[in-house]
Amino acid sequence: MNITYSVVGSGSVGKTLASLFARAGLDVLIANSRGPESLSALAAELGRHVIPATVERAFEADVIFLAVGFAQVKAVTAKRLDWTNKIVVDVTNALQPAEVREAESRGLLSSEINAEFVSGAKLVKAFNHLPVRQLGTNPSMDGQRQVVFVSSNHADASATVAALATQLGFAPVELGRLDEGGAPLHALHGKPGGLLFQNLTKLA
Numbered sequence: 001m002n003i004t005y006s007v008v009g010s011g012s013v014g015k016t017l018a019s020l021f022a023r024a025g026l027d028v029l030i031a032n033s034r035g036p037e038s039l040s041a042l043a044a045e046l047g048r049h050v051i052p053a054t055v056e057r058a059f060e061a062d063v064i065f066l067a068v069g070f071a072q073v074k075a076v077t078a079k080r081l082d083w084t085n086k087i088v089v090d091v092t093n094a095l096q097p098a099e100v101r102e103a104e105s106r107g108l109l110s111s112e113i114n115a116e117f118v119s120g121a122k123l124v125k126a127f128n129h130l131p132v133r134q135l136g137t138n139p140s141m142d143g144q145r146q147v148v149f150v151s152s153n154h155a156d157a158s159a160t161v162a163a164l165a166t167q168l169g170f171a172p173v174e175l176g177r178l179d180e181g182g183a184p185l186h187a188l189h190g191k192p193g194g195l196l197f198q199n200l201t202k203l204a
């Protein structure tokens, strides 16, 4: 079965993710708040693999990248009721003080809050640790691949996203559960966790 992919959010991160799919020759739907027409120039620039869509249509994909601000996740995800069988890749970083406070006041990681908004889906934290200007830059380096960390409470979903990361040209490193190996991918106690903004490579 062919896995289908989408990116919701077409800001700097969403566009960069779409460009990675285009580079790998994998189809991806892309959506934002302004509708598919607003994405026609991006699609023309990136080529036929990048397909503008509504948010509702993008949420029909098997693997959905959430590339919106942490504060927008609740409103965006309200556009779908049934998240069963979906894999949601949480690319958000809750680094702003109010966002961090909201998560920590409940004793939760930001990804655990986002998981509640997509209840029934398997949430995977991945592709969030690199500053966008570095995301996808290293696969061109000879003999090494840029690391993408992958964390989830669902091992099968982690494996799916790790396989995708490989297809996109990265070296995935699986960290296990969100609140265990994945914790340093989050803002913790008001500061970026230890793996955030680390640009690491692995020998190919």
Ligand SMILES: NC(=O)c1ccc[n+]([C@@H]2O[C@H](COP(=O)([O-])OP(=O)(O)OC[C@H]3O[C@@H](n4cnc5c(N)ncnc54)[C@H](OP(=O)(O)O)[C@@H]3O)[C@@H](O)[C@H]2O)c1
Residues within 6 Å of the ligand: 008, 009, 010, 011, 012, 013, 014, 031, 032, 033, 034, 035, 055, 066, 067, 068, 069, 070, 072, 075, 076, 091, 092, 093, 094, 095, 127, 128, 129, 130, 131, 132, 133
């Ligand atoms: N910047 C980085 O270096 C970096 C690196 C890793 C992770 N992150 C995280 O990645 C996420 C995105 O960052 P960014 O810099 O790309 O943000 P951004 O430039 O502000 O883009 C946000 C995108 O979300 C869309 N959006 C907002 N509300 C929406 C809604 N209700 N329905 C549909 N789309 C909606 C916006 O749509 P419109 O275009 O229509 O306004 C926009 O395309 C953030 O959580 C950030 O923390 C950022």
